[in-house]
Amino acid sequence: MKSLLEYAGLEPGRLHFSWISSAEGEKFANFATSVVESVTALGPIKRFAKDEVSVGDRGVEL
Amino acid sequence: MEYMRLNKKNLAAFIEELKQKCEVWGPVKEGDQVKFAPVSNVSDVDLEQFKNTTMSPKEIFFPQSEIMLSFKREGEGANIYRDEQSVPSKKAIFGIRPCDARAFRILDMIFKNDQFADNYWLTKRDAVTLVGLGCKEPCSTCFCTSVNSHPFDETGLDVMVTDLGEHYLLRVLTKKGRELLAGSHVLREPSEANIEAYKTVRKNAEDAMTVQFGTDKVNGKTVLELFNEDYWQRISEPCLNCSTCSYVCPTCHCFDIQDEVFREGGQRIRNWESCMSWIFTVHATGHNPRPGKKERVRQRFMHKFKYIPMKRDGEIGCVGCGRCVTMCPVNIDVREVVKQMNS
Amino acid sequence: MNARTTKLREIAKKLLDKQKVDVVIGFKKGTIPLKNTPFFATNSEEADLLLWDGNCIGNLAAYLPKMAGKRAAIVAQGCVSRNVVGLIQEKQVDSNNIYIIGMPCTGMLDPRKIIAAVPGEITEAVEDQLYVTARGKGFEITLNRSDVLNRNCDRCTVRNPVLFDEIASEPKPELKDPVRYEKIRAIEALPPEGRAESIDELLSPCIRCYACRDACPLCYCPECFVDKSSPQWCGKSQDDRDVLSYHLIRAFHTAGRCTECGACEEVCPMGIKIRLISGKVEKDIREIFDGYEAWKDLKTPPPLTVFQRDDPQPFVKE
Numbered sequence: 001m002k003s004l005l006e007y008a009g010l011e012p013g014r015l016h017f018s019w020i021s022s023a024e025g026e027k028f029a030n031f032a033t034s035v036v037e038s039v040t041a042l043g044p045i046k047r048f049a050k051d052e053v054s055v056g057d058r059g060v061e062l
Numbered sequence: 063m064e065y066m067r068l069n070k071k072n073l074a075a076f077i078e079e080l081k082q083k084c085e086v087w088g089p090v091k092e093g094d095q096v097k098f099a100p101v102s103n104v105s106d107v108d109l110e111q112f113k114n115t116t117m118s119p120k121e122i123f124f125p126q127s128e129i130m131l132s133f134k135r136e137g138e139g140a141n142i143y144r145d146e147q148s149v150p151s152k153k154a155i156f157g158i159r160p161c162d163a164r165a166f167r168i169l170d171m172i173f174k175n176d177q178f179a180d181n182y183w184l185t186k187r188d189a190v191t192l193v194g195l196g197c198k199e200p201c202s203t204c205f206c207t208s209v210n211s212h213p214f215d216e217t218g219l220d221v222m223v224t225d226l227g228e229h230y231l232l233r234v235l236t237k238k239g240r241e242l243l244a245g246s247h248v249l250r251e252p253s254e255a256n257i258e259a260y261k262t263v264r265k266n267a268e269d270a271m272t273v274q275f276g277t278d279k280v281n282g283k284t285v286l287e288l289f290n291e292d293y294w295q296r297i298s299e300p301c302l303n304c305s306t307c308s309y310v311c312p313t314c315h316c317f318d319i320q321d322e323v324f325r326e327g328g329q330r331i332r333n334w335e336s337c338m339s340w341i342f343t344v345h346a347t348g349h350n351p352r353p354g355k356k357e358r359v360r361q362r363f364m365h366k367f368k369y370i371p372m373k374r375d376g377e378i379g380c381v382g383c384g385r386c387v388t389m390c391p392v393n394i395d396v397r398e399v400v401k402q403m404n405s
Numbered sequence: 406m407n408a409r410t411t412k413l414r415e416i417a418k419k420l421l422d423k424q425k426v427d428v429v430i431g432f433k434k435g436t437i438p439l440k441n442t443p444f445f446a447t448n449s450e451e452a453d454l455l456l457w458d459g460n461c462i463g464n465l466a467a468y469l470p471k472m473a474g475k476r477a478a479i480v481a482q483g484c485v486s487r488n489v490v491g492l493i494q495e496k497q498v499d500s501n502n503i504y505i506i507g508m509p510c511t512g513m514l515d516p517r518k519i520i521a522a523v524p525g526e527i528t529e530a531v532e533d534q535l536y537v538t539a540r541g542k543g544f545e546i547t548l549n550r551s552d553v554l555n556r557n558c559d560r561c562t563v564r565n566p567v568l569f570d571e572i573a574s575e576p577k578p579e580l581k582d583p584v585r586y587e588k589i590r591a592i593e594a595l596p597p598e599g600r601a602e603s604i605d606e607l608l609s610p611c612i613r614c615y616a617c618r619d620a621c622p623l624c625y626c627p628e629c630f631v632d633k634s635s636p637q638w639c640g641k642s643q644d645d646r647d648v649l650s651y652h653l654i655r656a657f658h659t660a661g662r663c664t665e666c667g668a669c670e671e672v673c674p675m676g677i678k679i680r681l682i683s684g685k686v687e688k689d690i691r692e693i694f695d696g697y698e699a700w701k702d703l704k705t706p707p708p709l710t711v712f713q714r715d716d717p718q719p720f721v722k723e
Contacts, residue, residue: 004653009598047646052132126612299444392672
């Protein structure tokens, strides 16, 4: 999925996966920190976020 | 009836003249497709090779997705806004085919009747002058002459253009059409020979098209007789229940209204919808009166060839453009279906 | 009439006459050049309408899950037979009700390529083993069959059925190591903005008719996520983000299951090369799971449906 989304234009560094057991608190904290840092550095998402509808070419033409 | 003549060499100058009055749209190639779009350069428009647009031009007046209004919570209450862009600019559409113009006339009856007037359709429609291009060489998938029309049908058009080789002959059909052409410096009075040539071209095109099926027996049968026929099962067997036929069709006009809400506001959008889709008829209870493809396929053909003629004084809900014939992924051919209905 | 059609009719008549099956799912001649129509023969007269040539587009396996307990024979080339295997593995059809008429295949023609190569409207098209001749008003043009094959067929390595009860001809020679994924690799090599632009441009003609989904034998969900309304998973308008979501999610659902039959592209009325998206997933699966190709036999399950301790997971951070 990561590969497909990045193929479609999602910036690398926005989507992260890891295996973390419920007993691995420190690993979880470190991972969460690294995700926040990496995503903050990229800024707000533009490509997939939707807060209004834009109907483009096949939409309103007149 | 007024006629005018335009030398093909002056087409660019003529389009420039029209541009002084309004936007001018024509058939423009975009990748593999041809669609109506503003003409920025006359060389983008190839009227010699032009058969018809990939999608029906209904999308000009009835876009696939149209934002009807937006709403926003403000303070204690909420406000509703109509999109500012919804005031359309005046435009002339050059090169529309007679079948598609006839389809607009059918949709006019549906979007404006004694009970309702759909302003989204009407305001855009009123702002447009339609300059049609008669079909000198109809395609093999065309069947307008089987559905009460013909390749030079003037229904719905403001001006009809006929290709006479060196010249175009323009026939003014309405007040709107006269206003569009008034004051042109490149239009000339046609000769008697030009008008004779137009009549010959028109007759040859009509003669080239054989009537492929009749609809007389469909009219004679009751709704239930047609509805309960056995052939619907076989006709619908290959159907994928995709919406291609409805979306490429110039007369299909069903839509679905959706509200999309984001935080404090949102938009109301109307989107094309199709009777081929199961979700089109499913009730909130989960019951679906058209549960299978037999019922959905039957609906599409009954609507066009029985229900619309019954409600609209015999007007057939199909104009014979042939788009569904060429685009149906599994080759369900409307001509074969109506032949069975009329048997 | 070609030899495979003759043999197909003979097999179909035998099956129907002996009442071994209720219906034979195949193709009959269409009403326009370069297009056949799926056909459901129920008696031996109807079996005489069945045919096999380069215009049998789409994937007949897509009809099987809806046959409602009927005993059906299906005409299956390599890709379709793999999809039948898939439907059996995923328990969407009962293998006891299916009779596979194997059909060694030489690839289907792409009407768009042929139309692009001629100057006018095609009124007749005929093909033989090597050539396709298209005729129309004022022209007759002969093209090499191999130049006008579908983009999936020209690189197909499974032309012969992987599972069948009876076969309609000798096996056809298979391609060895064809060039694949050139265009997908070119998109992968672009920076993120370039990839976004390529995919947006690819999908811009989409009209959301869902023919790609409806023609796909993998898409048998009774209710597709795009049709779900409570909750609404995906917006229904032409908003490009919703169009993109539809295509990406559908592609992801085909991961490890796609047989590259190409039906999605063949049925697209707008000619969108949808496999530039689903093919990316297919490529990833092939690369991550050691050359895996979906459903070559009844035993091997697709890699994403099983868990192995040593599954490759290049996307997971330690």
